[in-house]
Amino acid sequence: MSLQEKYKQLIDAATTSGMNVREQDNVLYINGEATNGATKDNLWNIYGQIDPDFRGSDVVMDVNVNDTMAGSKVKVNTDKSNLNIRKGPGTDQPIVGKAAKDEMITLISKTNDQWWLVRTDAGEEGYAYAEYLNS
């Protein structure tokens, strides 16, 4: 079965959401900017229905959720632990502060897709892993 057939539902949903979809060397690449987290979750749910264990090695889906702006407040979305705030963008960087789960902190700038520069209301400033920050 071709990738186009196997992932038809995912391709249709991604295209409808304005994603860029293309196939190269038997891998389906889906990428683009989503206006909200629900769009990304929906695409991952469809992908998970087609390949529940994600074993196919035939999809790379990089959807960037763009619903947070520099200067706005973001919510700490860890499972239960505190979120580390680091001196630089990387887990090899020293921890300079912590933010509690569900705490609202200020997004100063998006350094890259993985690391954002943030400040807590207590004045601790540094880099936090973007996956744990929501609008």
Add this chain to the structure above:
Amino acid sequence: MKLNRILMPLILFFSMFIISCGPKDADIKAAVDKTIQVDNGMAGITSSVTGGVVTLTGECESETSKAKCSDLAKSVKGVKSVINNCTVQMPVLVSPDDTLRKNLTDATKDYPGVTASVNDGVVTLTGNISRANLAKLMKSVNDLQPKKVQNQLTIK
């Protein structure tokens, strides 16, 4: 004589008409297709020709190759104008292995049972993960612009 007087202008008229027609659309299409297949950046492009007007469709690798395509088509004899409907499709971006390795260290930090290795853009995940965390980890890894993700994790 009388017949000649009628026939001659007719013959003259039709011969001029045939000459002014130039190459046929099918011939132009064949020539255009041959001309634009010069490099791989234009491999996916097809042409159609109506009355000497060439329409190009397909995917180009860059704006440069799209413009070059128009120029090449225009250079073909008999082409009156070119409508270029090609879309520019950027090649898939894959992060360098060093960048992937560094970012994978960050992405897998909170999943102690998981090991990630990188080879030529291909990320291989080994170790153990809970079903609840699998999709979360996959999302993080997919966001790092790998060429491919091979999930060899044992799902618990």
